[in-house]
Amino acid sequence: xxxxxxxxxxxxxxxxxxKAVNRRFPKQFTKEQRVLSAFRQLSDVSSKMQFGGDVxxxxxxxxxxxxxLAEDYQMDLDGExxxxxxxxxxxxxQFTDLEKNTPQA
Numbered sequence: 121x122x123x124x125x126x127x128x129x130x131x132x133x134x135x136x137x138x139k140a141v142n143r144r145f146p147k148q149f150t151k152e153q154r155v156l157s158a159f160r161q162l163s164d165v166s167s168k169m170q171f172g173g174d175v176x177x178x179x180x181x182x183x184x185x186x187x188x189l190a191e192d193y194q195m196d197l198d199g200e201x202x203x204x205x206x207x208x209x210x211x212x213x214q215f216t217d218l219e220k221n222t223p224q225a
Contacts, residue, residue: 130197134187141188151192158185 128136142148149157161182168175190197 130201134191134197137184137187138191141184151189154185154189154192158182158189161185
């Protein structure tokens with residue numbers, strides 16, 4: 121597969137980012153530091169949304185932190201994403217009972 125191909129799977133992107141980050145920043149983050157980094161990136165997304173800026177770049181940076189965290193946990197991200205998608209595609213609304221019990225104004 122071509123390195124610049126947009127048709128890469130999540131796992132291919134994850135592997136490339138892990139290599140690139142390890143080259144750029146040889147000191148490894150702990151899992152806790154990686155989670156904090158993702159929170160900081162999310163904060164940056166919020167700030168860019170409020171005050172203007174490159175939101176797309178900040179969202180992509182959050183994804184990189186999540187790829188690295190998934191790698192730390194040796195996750196099968198492709199498989200987990202399929203499971204999560206299957207859960208979302210379940211036709212049953214998760215709010216049906218809540219909606220029935222919510223008082224109407």
